[in-house]
Amino acid sequence: MGKFPSRLMRRKRQDGWAIVSVMVAMMITGLLAIYASGKWTTSVYEAQAESTGRYMTKVRGAILTALTKHLEVFTLVDTSGAPPGTYAPAPAWATFAGPTTTISVADLKVSKFLEGGFPDLPPLGRSIHINLQRTGTCPGTDCNVTAYVYSCWPISKGKPSGAVDNTTCPAVPGNWQTDSSLVGAVMIAANGYGGTNSLQPATMRGPLFSVTSASLGIPATSAGHVALLASLNDSLFPQFVRQGDTRHIYLNDSLSVAKQISTDEGLLINTAVVPGSPCSTPGLYANSNKNTMVKCIGGNWFELDGYMLMAAQSLANGAAVVDPICPGANLLPFSFASLQNADVTMTGPDIAVTGVISGGLTGSGNVNAAGAVSVSGTFNGTTTSTAASSIRVAQGVSIVAGRVVITPPSANARALVLQGCRSS
Template sequence: MAIRRSQRGFGLISVLISIMLVTLMASVAAGRWKRDIEDLAAQSTGKYMLAVRSAVIVALQRHEAAFSLTDISNAPPGTYPVPPAWVAFTGDTTTISVPDLKGAGLLAADFPSTPPLGRSIHIKFFRNTADCPGFGCETKAFIYTCWPITGARPVGVVNTQACTPAPASMEFDGNLVGAVVKAAGSYGGSNGMLAGTVRGPLFNRPTTDMDIPATSAGHAVVIASLNDVDHHGYVRMGDIRPVNLNNTLSVVGQISSATGLLLNTNLLPGSACTVEGQYATSNRSSPLLCTGGSWFEVTNHTVLGTQVLANGAAVAAPVCPGANMESFSYASLAQLDATMTGSNVNVRGNLAGNVVGNGFVNQTGNVNVTGTFNGTVTSAPDSSVRVGQGVAVTNGVVSIPSSNPDARALVITGCRYRS
């Protein structure tokens, strides 16, 4: 009987020990399970912030003209996409939320409005407005968690448009912060080491720049900037940079310029060319056209005006640009008005009939009549009447020799390239 009692006692102790071990193991397993869940939430938060960053990068690329304050009012309709209202901000900064990105179609409609950790995500844009538009103009954004990274979750509906301060008792979890930053790659950082400064491989800024209290440590931050992507090697819509190509450029549509077309050539008119229809400029800046295998000077003289002037009138000569051009004036008679006397008149012909009065006639000589003449005079085929009247522009003044007051000259003025 004693033996059986001893065996029953040993069995009860074994059961108690087994229960204690199972409880301990369950407790340890529950702690590990909770930790695994939090680690996964931290990694998901980092990936979540990267997704938001991608949407911001698309916004910076798509609406770069608006961010850089470039005047696109004269662009044809449809050239640039219409930016969301939050893109057209004034000043150096503006802050938006994840729902703002969703509303602009930059994130899917079913994209969560809040991250797994950190309460809510906010995006603050920074722009050096004084340099915009221009080469020094840059817009970058910082994506940050409203609350420090911890396993705690906010209670109730989160207002994603406003970042309310975290509870004073909330302390960040360094391991979770590290997991978020690691998941964000080189774009991530935090103020876990120093509450007043957010640091990452690509930035080092005061925490207050992100509207985070200087004493609130453990926030995760991700940077979004066109300087951090393969962006500057491409020509893009609204680009304000000079573009240099080292080979030919072909387009299907029309080429338009608001400032003109510059042909950086220095060719000799008449020299050989190979591409028919190609345009260039000469060694004296005149336009050339490749035609028939030679560079043809399209414009040597450019007419700028015409004037109808009387004898002695001054010619208004144009002012020609550059040292390669000079003014010219060409004149022709537009209206004759001359009295022919003396050697200016040469009438030759045959005279037949009777002369009444005193005088004489010689078929090859002179006719002198002091009375009246009744008869006919016929001219020979080589008969002529010479008018001694011409026109020239001398020292900027019209000169019409042997002219009467009604004589006029047509004067053509313009610019020509110097020989």
């Protein structure tokens, strides 16, 4: 009986320790719950920051598509002379005349560069806007158009109150608190194209760019914004020939087209082949070393325009002939004349009769020692000639000292004068 109280006391002590253990477990569970709740909240905000970076990356892709499709509009290229349908109609916001303009996500959605279901607002930063900047001489080789996709307000855990108009960017509220860790999460999701003014509010700086915050419309004292660079110079786009390209394009190999080639200024062939020299591509055209057109025919370069006819005139005897003016040192003027109309009165010295003449003669005459027959009186009868007989008319034309010379001269004779340039 004496041991019973001792066992009762031990049981009471054990029950007390059990209650303490339960209380400790409840306290630890509560602390873990509080910790887990905070960690869960942090994960939610980090996910929102990552989504904001991806949201801005999507907007960046849309503005790059717009720059690619309407680059001639952004760079002020005159397309008024292009055939209808050559260029797609551009949205009104792409035709800004000044050096800069700012548009919104709503503008990209209306212009179909973002799908209709794309969210109007990002998870953080209130709204997203796009600043377009044109630099250099446009149009021209140094013309450049750059876009910056930026958050209207600093990246924060806060949310704007009331309805948000994503086409405007009002001033940042005074109680708005920037969260640097969330800024970093947005930057990581920007894939290297992002920049921020968290460290220096007056400068938006990233690995690819550094611009003043004021140039984007962001107050120089407002830190914590994020911007993404959108420029065709930071992609493979400059390597491709594009519609309305104003650059000098150089290809290092052959170019083939399915249809005709048109040019508004002419075709320049930078060759200097020797006419008559061998060639290997039949039908190929080239420029000669004398600046004349040649064609590969029968394995040799054939000169197509060694002579260029510029004038044809019908001129009388004594008319002036003025040589044409030929461009370049490799072309010389020429003038060729031939009889167009002959007008000759044949007299004794102009007529030479050769051959055998037979027939009858009536009259008196004599024969000298050389066998020449002289007849005086009237010729009566017929004569015939053989194939060896001929009558020569002596009239010709030439150009002497810049004038037409017809010999013997006559009033109705005409010379056909051809003039032009020939290769030297």
